[in-house]
Amino acid sequence: METPQELIDEFIDASVRYGEALEDGDFNQTIIERATIYKIREFVNGTEYMAEFKKLLDHSNDYVRYKTAFCIMPFEPDKAREIIKELSQKSGFWDVGRK
Numbered sequence: 001m002e003t004p005q006e007l008i009d010e011f012i013d014a015s016v017r018y019g020e021a022l023e024d025g026d027f028n029q030t031i032i033e034r035a036t037i038y039k040i041r042e043f044v045n046g047t048e049y050m051a052e053f054k055k056l057l058d059h060s061n062d063y064v065r066y067k068t069a070f071c072i073m074p075f076e077p078d079k080a081r082e083i084i085k086e087l088s089q090k091s092g093f094w095d096v097g098r099k
Contacts, residue, residue, distance in 0.1 A: 004048075004049045005052075007049060008052060010036070010040060011037060011040045011053070011056070011064075011067070011068075012059065012064050014036040014037050014067075015061065015066075015067040015068075016061055016063060016064065017029065018030055018037065019061065021033060022063075037067050044071070045074070050075065053068065053071070054079075056068040057072070057079065057083055062087055066083070068083075069083040069084050
């Protein structure tokens with residue numbers, strides 16, 4: 001079994017790669033990274049790892065924050081919506097991949 005930090009690191013890496021692939025328009029890679037993110041989410045949800053996982057809402061990478069917000073939606077809906085709203089107001093955040 002992976003440690004909480006290994007899972008968090010894997011989630012961060014997959015979220016960053018997801019964002020890069022999205023910005024590049026590489027939608028096949030976004031599917032691969034999204035699958036990794038959801039696998040980690042399924043493992044973390046409802047475990048003692050959730051408190052550590054929620055700290056990613058303050059991460060410096062917007063895609064990490066975005067994916068974390070969706071992952072915690074069932075547990076922290078108000079905080080998740082707050083992060084998604086904040087990101088939606090960033091100029092160009094939703095325009096990625098539209099080259």
